[in-house]
Structures are given as structure tokens and as C-alpha cells.
Amino acid sequence: MTEAVPETAQDAVELTYVPVLADAVGAIRARAKRTPAGRLQNGVLLACALFMLGSLVLNLTGPKGPSAGGTVLCLVVLLFILGVYVLVPGLQGQQVHRMYATQDEFRAIVDEDGVRQFSRDLDMTYRWPLMSRYTETDELFVLLTGDRYGVGIAFLPKRGIAGPEGVDRLRAILDANISRI
Numbered sequence: 001m002t003e004a005v006p007e008t009a010q011d012a013v014e015l016t017y018v019p020v021l022a023d024a025v026g027a028i029r030a031r032a033k034r035t036p037a038g039r040l041q042n043g044v045l046l047a048c049a050l051f052m053l054g055s056l057v058l059n060l061t062g063p064k065g066p067s068a069g070g071t072v073l074c075l076v077v078l079l080f081i082l083g084v085y086v087l088v089p090g091l092q093g094q095q096v097h098r099m100y101a102t103q104d105e106f107r108a109i110v111d112e113d114g115v116r117q118f119s120r121d122l123d124m125t126y127r128w129p130l131m132s133r134y135t136e137t138d139e140l141f142v143l144l145t146g147d148r149y150g151v152g153i154a155f156l157p158k159r160g161i162a163g164p165e166g167v168d169r170l171r172a173i174l175d176a177n178i179s180r181i
Contacts, residue, residue, distance in 0.1 A: 025093030045084060052077050
């Protein structure tokens with residue numbers, strides 16, 4: 001990075017990392033699990049899959065015997081629904097990752113004011129009123145906007161934090177400034 005980056009405050013946490021596809025996919029999956037809109041979407045997809053599975057079972061065990069057309073239709077629709085459930089977060093994660101992948105190394109500073117991310121061509125600041133909640137996975141801290149959809153998303157990979165005490169310090173900063181979901 002050629003741009004001058006401000007010194008970190010004593011209680012700030014600094015991260016240095018190269019974003020990988022798993023970061024973006026993990027953030028999208030975490031958002032789907034933790035936002036009302038994501039849970040609704042997942043619930044509808046799973047309910048449709050269960051309905052199609054029930055239809056398939058009824059078709060195969062019904063009094064008139066299995067219908068080849070009905071069996072094929074149920075299987076195709078069931079596989080499509082399961083494919084959407086499994087593949088869509090990966091496809092969305094790929095889109096997000098494409099933007100970040102060209103930037104090489106990232107640096108983020110998290111303090112009482114918010115999160116500031118730097119890379120070769122990026123300098124973004126997220127203040128806490130915008131990113132008002134977060135969730136944590138084994139690999140990431142995922143920051144979300146306050147809307148029910150979690151449209152705005154930022155992620156901080158734990159591997160970018162120097163030392164295990166840094167993860168606890170980052171969690172403490174987040175807990176002091178935004179809501180954990």
C-alpha cells in the first residue's frame with residue numbers, strides 16, 4: 001500500500017490479511033443464518049424441499065403405484081431446491097470475492113469509532129451506527145447493517161489478527177459498540 005495509514009490507537013485491533021473465497025462465502029452463509037430475511041429464505045427453501053420429498057414419497061407409495069412422470073418431476077424440483085439452498089451462498093460469495101481479490105493484502109483497524117479497511121485501491125470506513133450488529137463464526141467476525149436483510153456486510157478474518165489475545169480484544173470492541181446476533 002502506498003498510502004499513509006494512521007497509527008493504531010492503544011486499544012484498537014489491527015488485522016492484516018489477504019481475502020480468500022472462503023471468507024466471502026462464510027460471511028454470506030453467516031448472514032443467511034443470522035438475519036430474519038436469511039432465516040425466512042432458508043425456511044421457505046427447506047419447507048419446499050420437505051413438501052417435494054413428501055410428494056415423492058406419496059407418489060412412490062400411493063395406491064395407484066408410482067407414476068414415472070410424477071417421480072421425475074418431484075426429483076427434478078427437489079434437486080433444484082436443494083441446489084439453490086447449497087449453491088446460492090457460494091455463488092454470491094464468488095461475486096463478493098471478485099471485488100476484493102484484485103486488491104491483494106488488506107489492513108483493517110477496529111476501534112471505538114468503527115472499522116477502517118485499506119488495500120491498494122480501497123479506503124473504507126464503517127462507523128458503528130452503520131454496522132450496528134455482528135455475528136461470529138469459527139473463522140470470521142461478520143458485521144451487518146441494522147436492516148432486517150443485512151444488506152451491508154463486512155467481514156474480518158480472525159487469521160488476520162496477530163496473537164490469540166487480539167481475537168478477544170476485537171470481540172470486546174464489537175460487544176462494546178454494536179449488538180451481537
